[in-house]
Amino acid sequence: MTHIVILGCGFGGLWAARELAVADVQITVIDRSNHHLFQPLLYQVATAGLSAPAIAAPIRHILADQRNATTLMASVSAIDVMRRVVVLDDDCEIAYDYLIVATGSTHSYFGHDEWARFAPGLKTLGDAFEIRRRILMAFEQAERETDLARRAAWLTFTVIGAGATGVEMAGTLAEIARHTLHGEFRRIDSRLARVVLVEGADRVLPPYPPDLSEKAHAQLTKLGVEVRTGCRVTEIDEEGVTFSTVGGNERLMSKTVIWSAGVAASPLGQSLGVPLDRAGRVAVESDLSIRGHPEVFVIGDLAAVISDGKPVPGVSPAAKQMGRTAAHNILHRIKGEKAEAFRYRDYGSLATIGRKSAVAMVGKVKFSGFSAWLFWLFVHIYFLIGFRSRLMVMTDWAWAYFTFQRNARIVVSAEDEPDRQPGKRVNDTSKEAT
Amino acid sequence: MTHIVILGCGFGGLWAARELAVADVQITVIDRSNHHLFQPLLYQVATAGLSAPAIAAPIRHILADQRNATTLMASVSAIDVMRRVVVLDDDCEIAYDYLIVATGSTHSYFGHDEWARFAPGLKTLGDAFEIRRRILMAFEQAERETDLARRAAWLTFTVIGAGATGVEMAGTLAEIARHTLHGEFRRIDSRLARVVLVEGADRVLPPYPPDLSEKAHAQLTKLGVEVRTGCRVTEIDEEGVTFSTVGGNERLMSKTVIWSAGVAASPLGQSLGVPLDRAGRVAVESDLSIRGHPEVFVIGDLAAVISDGKPVPGVSPAAKQMGRTAAHNILHRIKGEKAEAFRYRDYGSLATIGRKSAVAMVGKVKFSGFSAWLFWLFVHIYFLIGFRSRLMVMTDWAWAYFTFQRNARIVVSAEDEPDRQPGKRVNDTSKEAT
Numbered sequence: 117m118t119h120i121v122i123l124g125c126g127f128g129g130l131w132a133a134r135e136l137a138v139a140d141v142q143i144t145v146i147d148r149s150n151h152h153l154f155q156p157l158l159y160q161v162a163t164a165g166l167s168a169p170a171i172a173a174p175i176r177h178i179l180a181d182q183r184n185a186t187t188l189m190a191s192v193s194a195i196d197v198m199r200r201v202v203v204l205d206d207d208c209e210i211a212y213d214y215l216i217v218a219t220g221s222t223h224s225y226f227g228h229d230e231w232a233r234f235a236p237g238l239k240t241l242g243d244a245f246e247i248r249r250r251i252l253m254a255f256e257q258a259e260r261e262t263d264l265a266r267r268a269a270w271l272t273f274t275v276i277g278a279g280a281t282g283v284e285m286a287g288t289l290a291e292i293a294r295h296t297l298h299g300e301f302r303r304i305d306s307r308l309a310r311v312v313l314v315e316g317a318d319r320v321l322p323p324y325p326p327d328l329s330e331k332a333h334a335q336l337t338k339l340g341v342e343v344r345t346g347c348r349v350t351e352i353d354e355e356g357v358t359f360s361t362v363g364g365n366e367r368l369m370s371k372t373v374i375w376s377a378g379v380a381a382s383p384l385g386q387s388l389g390v391p392l393d394r395a396g397r398v399a400v401e402s403d404l405s406i407r408g409h410p411e412v413f414v415i416g417d418l419a420a421v422i423s424d425g426k427p428v429p430g431v432s433p434a435a436k437q438m439g440r441t442a443a444h445n446i447l448h449r450i451k452g453e454k455a456e457a458f459r460y461r462d463y464g465s466l467a468t469i470g471r472k473s474a475v476a477m478v479g480k481v482k483f484s485g486f487s488a489w490l491f492w493l494f495v496h497i498y499f500l501i502g503f504r505s506r507l508m509v510m511t512d513w514a515w516a517y518f519t520f521q522r523n524a525r526i527v528v529s530a531e532d533e534p535d536r537q538p539g540k541r542v543n544d545t546s547k548e549a550t
Numbered sequence: 551m552t553h554i555v556i557l558g559c560g561f562g563g564l565w566a567a568r569e570l571a572v573a574d575v576q577i578t579v580i581d582r583s584n585h586h587l588f589q590p591l592l593y594q595v596a597t598a599g600l601s602a603p604a605i606a607a608p609i610r611h612i613l614a615d616q617r618n619a620t621t622l623m624a625s626v627s628a629i630d631v632m633r634r635v636v637v638l639d640d641d642c643e644i645a646y647d648y649l650i651v652a653t654g655s656t657h658s659y660f661g662h663d664e665w666a667r668f669a670p671g672l673k674t675l676g677d678a679f680e681i682r683r684r685i686l687m688a689f690e691q692a693e694r695e696t697d698l699a700r701r702a703a704w705l706t707f708t709v710i711g712a713g714a715t716g717v718e719m720a721g722t723l724a725e726i727a728r729h730t731l732h733g734e735f736r737r738i739d740s741r742l743a744r745v746v747l748v749e750g751a752d753r754v755l756p757p758y759p760p761d762l763s764e765k766a767h768a769q770l771t772k773l774g775v776e777v778r779t780g781c782r783v784t785e786i787d788e789e790g791v792t793f794s795t796v797g798g799n800e801r802l803m804s805k806t807v808i809w810s811a812g813v814a815a816s817p818l819g820q821s822l823g824v825p826l827d828r829a830g831r832v833a834v835e836s837d838l839s840i841r842g843h844p845e846v847f848v849i850g851d852l853a854a855v856i857s858d859g860k861p862v863p864g865v866s867p868a869a870k871q872m873g874r875t876a877a878h879n880i881l882h883r884i885k886g887e888k889a890e891a892f893r894y895r896d897y898g899s900l901a902t903i904g905r906k907s908a909v910a911m912v913g914k915v916k917f918s919g920f921s922a923w924l925f926w927l928f929v930h931i932y933f934l935i936g937f938r939s940r941l942m943v944m945t946d947w948a949w950a951y952f953t954f955q956r957n958a959r960i961v962v963s964a965e966d967e968p969d970r971q972p973g974k975r976v977n978d979t980s981k982e983a984t
Contacts (some may be wrong), residue, residue: 151960189687189694526675
């Protein structure tokens, strides 16, 4: 029977596997973590609003009833497209007839991997726990610190990169300081914490239309976030961040820095032997296969795809659509039919900023504020996999909304992670530690 | 104003702090973790039934409205009872007028600390995550393993010590194998997993009346747990466990071993300069203070207390009662009144074994099976701190009961903890890593 191997079980990989549910094929889904992650809400775990199980589900459980699918929790060290095998970390080889590579992306520090220690990015549950720990511990340190300058540095939070994740992080951080923690400390006033959002471009949410960026900027400011656009980071260390702006260099003393500025594709793309773009993404044919290997498909954040003359953005709807197209094209090939070209259907963009505010664009319709936030809430709960998660997330959010409390304010370990390495990846089956 | 320092915010410390809520004193509560933990349900986090936030609440939040209380997240390195100061890990000293030491207990490997790597115990949220990781990863490894003997070792789970925690762990593990994971693997049958419960005494739940032990034994067997009483562990390594029984030595190949056999008191007791018992607990006077220092009280698992001629067990109701008595006695001392002697009120014992089974003893009334399980459920949810947690736990359990699913089956990191050290402690403010 035809054996299809899918590497990575994010949105791309999972949607491909599901599309093949009734096909007469054998599927092996390989992921190095045991769970599918609802990435768009990961910032809520990082900011102590949701617990990890609320946004993650065991892959094995999701695919339990799909009898043609086998789940394997393993790291992939290489792909040999000539011999059509995937090599696992224990040197075990898995042969395939068709391969879908959906191992996603990781943070990119633009050549400054040494910044990773000081400014973690947000891609995995491990990242989210680490960021949560740093945020909560910073307030604890501020409470203990008697030196005023050092206390101020503990109470200054910097988010680098004002894309959707950066905007969400900054807005939520401001809410935590103003509302959640208010009244719980005796020596500091948590409301005086500074949240600084730094963006290299001249406006927040650069991929959005300028008027929505403006609205998001206004909503952030209202929440108490200091927005700094046109600001390029030149240095990050334990004590803070240095930017270059039009006015020259500037130093911000800030003990907690969160990186949401750049992504790079999973390094597994390198073993395919085809050209990569500057971000390490694999240039694919219009049917999502790679040149010379019609049996190998690359989808999701790892793929550099052009649709209707425009590059397809690295968002979850695009990954799902690519997963479906790759699955269809494998079935076409099996039947000897012509493969279909991938076309991205853009349903719109949506970013939340905090309690009750968001910006949205659906087709040509743009809206912002409370209505956009309600829409965002609905869309995200709807798309969360499984009724169970939906119920939990709704309970958590209803509670958080009415009480301003955040339910997951738990630091498992007070210690620093001993070996925090740059380049943690989501959906990645390659060898690095999660 | 009189300054009362409380070390450790488990049941003892927290109940002491609350009892002092309306007193005209200043209270500083010091704990090295940021949360109060509902220890009796920790095994549910370890077995992926509950998420960490469901059974933990930020200490700072619990005490936010108690205006005479300050929360400090810090590790304590020593107590100087002569100078009446507590020394923190950053050498900062905190002076007290009255001190309550409630730093709890840790695992004891009876002089075999080298076993800790292979057989983690269950005291902190970090422990629970590590045990959860090992259990879930063992099934994953079994699915990948082709050698039948090695696969069997991955599918053999050993719980050492059949006290309440051991019985709960073993029963839940059997349920996970029989129900939760059934049908999700393709190469192994999770129902064939062996769960072996090893106890040195001649029956499970040794502190309970013999007829309840018998009932618990029968319920465990029905769930599929192999109960081995009169079995002493002589060796634990990466591959399994060696016991000595009446029939001689026996070797069990088992990749996953959980330790619930022994406890030792927090080492902070050693800096008090008073006699300790064999388990390292501090012998206290009848009013819970230590000899020669009527301003220092020791409560909870760290205290060796005799009440009505019997030693008080290391359970949460005893810790809460001691917390209240210590608080009252401090107020008596402040007013120049006579201190009261501690008397333990034993409300009964309660241990759950799995879905629908438990054993209970309330006063002289003993019962078991479904009614005991319902009672257990009610008592545990009732005592969980805060309405929020109660709601979450109820939702989680209702779900788990009707679907056999376990909602928290998430492994954050697939890697081993790099430096797992023996002697992780709950409520402990001393220096070791959590």
